[in-house]
Amino acid sequence: MEANRIYNFNPGPATLPLPVLKEAQAEFLNFRGSGMSILEISHRAKEYAAMQAEAKADIKELMGLGDDYEVLFMTGGASTQFAFLPLNFASKEHPGSYVLSGSFAEKAYKEAEHLGIGEIVASSKEGGYRHIPTQDELKIDENAAYVHLCYNNTIYGTEYHYIPDTKGVPLFADMSSDMLSRPIDFSKFDFIYAGVQKNLGPAGVTLVVAKKSFLEKSPEKLPTMFKYETFFKKDSLYNTPPAFNIYMVGKVAAWIKSEGGLAEMAKRNKKKADRLYGVIDASNGFYRGHAEKESRSFMNVTFRLPSEELEKTFVAEALAQGLGGVKGHRSVGGMRASIYNAMTYEGVDKLASFMEDFQKTHA
Amino acid sequence: MEANRIYNFNPGPATLPLPVLKEAQAEFLNFRGSGMSILEISHRAKEYAAMQAEAKADIKELMGLGDDYEVLFMTGGASTQFAFLPLNFASKEHPGSYVLSGSFAEKAYKEAEHLGIGEIVASSKEGGYRHIPTQDELKIDENAAYVHLCYNNTIYGTEYHYIPDTKGVPLFADMSSDMLSRPIDFSKFDFIYAGVQKNLGPAGVTLVVAKKSFLEKSPEKLPTMFKYETFFKKDSLYNTPPAFNIYMVGKVAAWIKSEGGLAEMAKRNKKKADRLYGVIDASNGFYRGHAEKESRSFMNVTFRLPSEELEKTFVAEALAQGLGGVKGHRSVGGMRASIYNAMTYEGVDKLASFMEDFQKTHA
Numbered sequence: 001m002e003a004n005r006i007y008n009f010n011p012g013p014a015t016l017p018l019p020v021l022k023e024a025q026a027e028f029l030n031f032r033g034s035g036m037s038i039l040e041i042s043h044r045a046k047e048y049a050a051m052q053a054e055a056k057a058d059i060k061e062l063m064g065l066g067d068d069y070e071v072l073f074m075t076g077g078a079s080t081q082f083a084f085l086p087l088n089f090a091s092k093e094h095p096g097s098y099v100l101s102g103s104f105a106e107k108a109y110k111e112a113e114h115l116g117i118g119e120i121v122a123s124s125k126e127g128g129y130r131h132i133p134t135q136d137e138l139k140i141d142e143n144a145a146y147v148h149l150c151y152n153n154t155i156y157g158t159e160y161h162y163i164p165d166t167k168g169v170p171l172f173a174d175m176s177s178d179m180l181s182r183p184i185d186f187s188k189f190d191f192i193y194a195g196v197q198k199n200l201g202p203a204g205v206t207l208v209v210a211k212k213s214f215l216e217k218s219p220e221k222l223p224t225m226f227k228y229e230t231f232f233k234k235d236s237l238y239n240t241p242p243a244f245n246i247y248m249v250g251k252v253a254a255w256i257k258s259e260g261g262l263a264e265m266a267k268r269n270k271k272k273a274d275r276l277y278g279v280i281d282a283s284n285g286f287y288r289g290h291a292e293k294e295s296r297s298f299m300n301v302t303f304r305l306p307s308e309e310l311e312k313t314f315v316a317e318a319l320a321q322g323l324g325g326v327k328g329h330r331s332v333g334g335m336r337a338s339i340y341n342a343m344t345y346e347g348v349d350k351l352a353s354f355m356e357d358f359q360k361t362h363a
Numbered sequence: 364m365e366a367n368r369i370y371n372f373n374p375g376p377a378t379l380p381l382p383v384l385k386e387a388q389a390e391f392l393n394f395r396g397s398g399m400s401i402l403e404i405s406h407r408a409k410e411y412a413a414m415q416a417e418a419k420a421d422i423k424e425l426m427g428l429g430d431d432y433e434v435l436f437m438t439g440g441a442s443t444q445f446a447f448l449p450l451n452f453a454s455k456e457h458p459g460s461y462v463l464s465g466s467f468a469e470k471a472y473k474e475a476e477h478l479g480i481g482e483i484v485a486s487s488k489e490g491g492y493r494h495i496p497t498q499d500e501l502k503i504d505e506n507a508a509y510v511h512l513c514y515n516n517t518i519y520g521t522e523y524h525y526i527p528d529t530k531g532v533p534l535f536a537d538m539s540s541d542m543l544s545r546p547i548d549f550s551k552f553d554f555i556y557a558g559v560q561k562n563l564g565p566a567g568v569t570l571v572v573a574k575k576s577f578l579e580k581s582p583e584k585l586p587t588m589f590k591y592e593t594f595f596k597k598d599s600l601y602n603t604p605p606a607f608n609i610y611m612v613g614k615v616a617a618w619i620k621s622e623g624g625l626a627e628m629a630k631r632n633k634k635k636a637d638r639l640y641g642v643i644d645a646s647n648g649f650y651r652g653h654a655e656k657e658s659r660s661f662m663n664v665t666f667r668l669p670s671e672e673l674e675k676t677f678v679a680e681a682l683a684q685g686l687g688g689v690k691g692h693r694s695v696g697g698m699r700a701s702i703y704n705a706m707t708y709e710g711v712d713k714l715a716s717f718m719e720d721f722q723k724t725h726a
Contacts, residue, residue, distance in 0.1 A: 204605030
C-alpha cells in the first residue's frame with residue numbers, strides 16, 4: 001500500500017486501481033497532448049471522441065457483446081434509471097415486473113409502482129433480504145414489459161449466481177455493484193445499467209449497456225433528456241457529458257483488460273471473498289454472516305459481531321490499522337467489507353487477519 | 364502559460380484556473396488526509412461533508428445570498444433542468460413563460476411547450492439572436508409560474524445587462540455560461556441554475572441556487588429524482604452525488620474568493636472583453652461582431668471574417684500559435700472566443716494581437 005493511503009472497504013464511492021489513479025494524476029494538466037486537461041477539453045474534440053469510443057469498445061469487448069448492443073453514458077445514477085425505465089418501457093398494459101432482493105431493487109420497483117405501472121415478481125424481503133429469490137420463486141408475468149433485477153445487493157451482501165429464465169420477457173438488471181466483476185452471459189440481458197462508483201470509476205456517470213432495439217425509439221411524450229433515444233442517436237453527446245468521469249471509466253475498463261479481463265477479475269474476487277467468508281465460517285458464530293451461503297456476494301461481505309459495542313470497537317480498531325469503511329449499512333447493522341475489483345488481496349488478507357486477531361482478543 | 368498547455372477558448376468544457384488544477388493534481392491520491400482519493404471517498408464521510416458544506420457556503424457568500432436560498436448539486440446539465448422546471452413548477456393554469464434569446468433559451472422553452480405548459484414572453488430570434496430582448500419587449504403574463512431567461516447566450520455571444528422587471532412573477536435564469544462572472548443582484552432571482560462546465564468546474568454537476576420556498580415541496584406525482592424536494596431535504600445526498608465534480612466546483616469558488624470575488628472577476632472579464640471587442644471595432648469591418656453592441660457578452664465574443672476560407676485559415680493559424688477552440692458554433696459560423704473567469708488577460712491579449720496581425724496579413 002502507498003504511504004498515507006488506507007485500504008478502503010467503502011461500498012461506493014469505492015477504492016479505484018492505484019495505477020489508474022496515478023496515470024490520471026500524471027496527465028491531469030494535459031490530456032493526450034491536447035494542451036488541455038481532460039476537465040477542460042471540448043466534448044466535440046477529436047481527442048475526446050477517440051477516448052469515448054475506446055471506452056465503449058473496451059466495455060463491450062469485456063462483456064463479449066456484439067453490434068446489437070450499445071453503450072450509453074448517462075447521469076443521475078441508478079436512482080434516475082429507476083424512473084427512466086418504466087417511463088420509457090412500461091405501461092398499464094405491459095407493466096414493469098420487479099424482483100425484490102434488497103433496498104435498491106425495492107426503490108426501483110417503487111418508482112414504477114408510483115407511476116402505476118409496476119408489479120412484483122418475487123421478494124425476499126421477509127427475513128431481511130438474506131437470499132436471492134430462486135427461479136422457482138419467480139412468478140413471471142408473460143405480459144410484462146420487462147423483468148427487473150438488482151444483480152448484487154450492496155447493503156445485504158447478496159448476489160445472483162444464476163440468470164433467471166424470464167420466459168421470453170426482456171431481462172433488465174441494475175448491476176451497479178458487480179458490473180465487470182466476473183464473466184456473465186450478458187447477452188441474456190436486454191438492458192443493463194450501473195452507477196459506476198463501485199467497480200468502474202468515480203461517481204457521476206451512469207453506464208447503460210442495452211440492446212439497440214430498446215434504445216433507438218422512445219415514447220414521443222417524454223422530455224428530451226428522459227429518452228434513451230436521445231442518448232443513443234447522439235452517442236451520449238446530445239448535451240455535455242461528464243467527460244472526466246467517462247474518461248476514468250475508460251481507464252478502469254482498460255485496466256481490467258490489461259489485468260486479464262473478467263475471468264481474472266472473477267478469480268481474484270473469489271479468492272478475496274473466500275478469505276473473508278472463511279474467517280466468518282471458522283469463527284464459531286463470533287462473526288455471523290447476513291447473507292445465506294448460496295446467495296453470498298463476491299463484492300460485499302456483510303456480517304455481525306456479538307454486540308453493537310464490539311462492532312463499534314471493531315470499526316475503530318480497524319481504521320487504526322488502515323482498514324477503512326467497514327461499517328455496515330444502518331438497515332443491516334454490523335460490518336460490511338466491500339471488495340470490488342480494485343481492492344487487492346493484500347488488503348483483504350490484512351482485514352481477514354485483523355478479524356482473526358480481533359476474535360482472539362474479544363471472544 | 365505552462366509548457367505544453369494551450370490557451371483554451373472553448374465554450375465549455377472550458378479552461379479552468381491552473382492553480383486549481385495543480386492543487387487537485389497534488390492531492391489526487393489523498394483527499395484531506397483521508398487516505399483516499401476524492402474519487403474514492405464515501406459521500407457519507409465527514410471529510411466529504413465538510414468539503415460540500417464549504418463549497419455551498421462559498422457560493423452563497425460570493426452571490427451575497429442569505430438563509431432563504433439553498434444550493435443544490437444535481438446532474439444532467441441545464442438540458443435536464445429544462446424539463447424539471449416545468450414539471451416542478453408549471454401547469455396549464457400557470458404556464459412557464461420564456462424569453463427566447465438564443466438556442467438554449469429556445470430549448471428550455473421547447474421542453475415546457477412539449478408538456479403543453481410553456482409560453483413565449485419575447486424573442487429575438489428574428490435577425491439571428493443578435494440582441495437580448497429589452498424590458499419593453501417583454502409581454503409579461505402575470506399568471507405565469509415563472510419567467511425564464513438564459514442570462515448569457517454562449518452560441519450568439521449575447522448577455523443580459525439588466526435584470527428584467529417581471530411584475531412579481533418569479534424570475535428563473537439559466538446562468539450556465541456567466542455564473543459567478545460578475546456581481547449581480549442575485550436576490551432578484553428566485554431560481555438560478557448552471558451547468559458548471561464553463562465558469563465553475565468540470566462537466567458533470569449542475570448547480571442550483573434557489574429560494575428555499577421553491578425547493579421544499581415538489582409535486583407528489585413526480586419520480587423521486589425529478590423533485591427538487593428530494594435534493595433539498597437530503598442536502599443533495601439522496602443518492603451518490605458526483606463527488607469529484609462538486610469538489611472541483613468548490614475549489615473554483617474558493618479560488619474566485621481568494622482572487623477578490625465577483626467584483627474582481629468582473630473587472631478582469633471586462634478588460635478581456637474590451638480588448639477583443641476593441642480589435643473588432645477597430646478593424647474597419649474585417650471582423651464583424653455577431654452581437655449588437657448593447658447586448659455583447661463578457662464571456663463569449665463572436666465574430667465573422669470576410670470569408671469562410673479566411674475563417675478556416677484563422678482557426679488553423681491560431682491553433683498553431685497555441686490559441687485553441689476559437690471556431691464558432693455552426694449556427695452562427697465564424698469565430699467565438701470564450702473568455703470565462705479562468706482565461707487570463709495574457710491569453711486574451713495574445714489572441715487580440717494575433718487578430719491584429721492576421722488582419723494585416725489577410726486584409
